[in-house]
Amino acid sequence: MATEKFTVSGSQVLEKVKQLIREGNVRRVRLLHNDRTIIEIPLTLGAPAAVITIMAAPLLAAIGAFAALVTECTIEVEKADSDSADTGKE
Numbered sequence: 001m002a003t004e005k006f007t008v009s010g011s012q013v014l015e016k017v018k019q020l021i022r023e024g025n026v027r028r029v030r031l032l033h034n035d036r037t038i039i040e041i042p043l044t045l046g047a048p049a050a051v052i053t054i055m056a057a058p059l060l061a062a063i064g065a066f067a068a069l070v071t072e073c074t075i076e077v078e079k080a081d082s083d084s085a086d087t088g089k090e
Contacts, residue, residue: 001027006075013067013075014060017041020077028078031063033070039063 008016013031020026021043031039041059067073 001081002079004077004079006077007072008075009072010067010070013070013073014064016075017060017063020075025079026077027080030076031066032074032076033066038066038073 006016017029017031020029021041026043028043029041030037039059039062
């Protein structure tokens, strides 16, 4: 599993999170401010991006409110490797 971090301005947070969700290979998105986790969004592999976006709507609203209060934050993303997906889980 790969982890990536993006530092974005407050005005870009919501759009970046939506973009990451639409990519489809994201397992978890964490919003960090001053090295503290503010919001964590676990995502289900294999679920269509539209379904995830609808399910995450309340969290996206919270992210929008948080983004209005900060000038900069870090988005940490856990991405699933395409060859190591949990296909054999019972």
